[in-house]
Amino acid sequence: MIWTISDLHLSFAQPKPMDIFGPHWREHPERIARSWRERVAPDDWVLIAGDVSWAMKLKDALVDLRWIDGLPGRKVIIRGNHDYWCSRRVNPIRPQLPPSISLLSADAMLIGEAVVCGTRGWTTPDTPGYAPATDEQIYLRELGMLDRSLEHAARLAAGRLPIIVMLHYPPFINRQPSEFARRIAAAGARACIYGHLHRRQDHDHAVNETVDGVSYQLTACDYLGFGPVGVRGL
Structure with missing residues (x-):
């Protein structure tokens, strides 16, 4: 089984209570852990689409990552906009991760009968507030990283396995x-999971349906009720 959740926003090393963003966030790690243990088996996979930890440095993020490691299943994570502990240069980070956690960045990996790939993404030119001076370079870089991840996934899938994209x-x-x-659809991906959205109005207007053959799924933990759900479209 392949599960998904994102935006855990953990902060065990230097606590940052999330209920400042609303009472529905109160004790959210305990609620995530309870649902996770009820649903996820040891041989399952859990895809976490960014904003794993508030930590600024890897040594503090490892406290949060070890907490995740203690939960059932094998986990695959990508960077979110708040994962400052995780630079684009992931090769020095990967050997330090707990054993059940893999980190993707512009690449792909086999997870049972599927292939998962991904990158962070970024604010796009059609997003209100997009500023070319500060956003364009990162936007173009993230598009390139998506292309590389999709190319890697296509080689692993070899036309036989479904491709899941994490943004x-x-x-x-x-x-x-x-x-x-558009690039995800052109690559023939089967599913795409994403996070980042937390406001009620954003939840209400999020795309949670199949478009151009790709099943899209918002996985921010507050949207999911603080528990992992199965990846759709496989």
């Missing part, structure tokens, strides 16, 4: 496909 930023803006969504 942190939403691939739709005002329910219209961004360039990220």
Whole structure:
């Protein structure tokens, strides 16, 4: 079974209570852990689409990652916009991760009868507030990282296995496909999970349906009720 959840926003090393963002966040790690243990088996996979930890440094993030490691299943994570502990240069980080956690960045891996790939994504030119001076370079870099991850996934899938794409930023803006969504569809991916959205109005307008053959799924933990759910579309 392949499960998914994102935006855990953990902070065990230097606690940052999340209920400042609303009472529904109160004691959210305990609620996530309880649901996770009820649903996920040791041989299952859990895909975590970014914003894993508030930590600024890896040594503090490892406290949160070890907490995740103690939960059932094998986990695959990507960076979110708040994962400052995780740089783009992931090779020095990977050997330090707990044993049940793998980190993707512009690449792909086999997870049972599927292939997962991914990158963070970014604010797109069709997003209100996009500023070319500060956003364009990162946006173009993330598109390139998506292309590399999809190419790697296609080689692993060899036309036989479904491809799951992990993004942190939403691939739709005002329910219209961004360039990220267009490239995901063109690559023939089966499913795409993403996070980042926390406001009720964003939840209400998020794309949670199949578009151009790709099953899209918002996985922010507050949207999911603080428990992992199965990846759709496989």
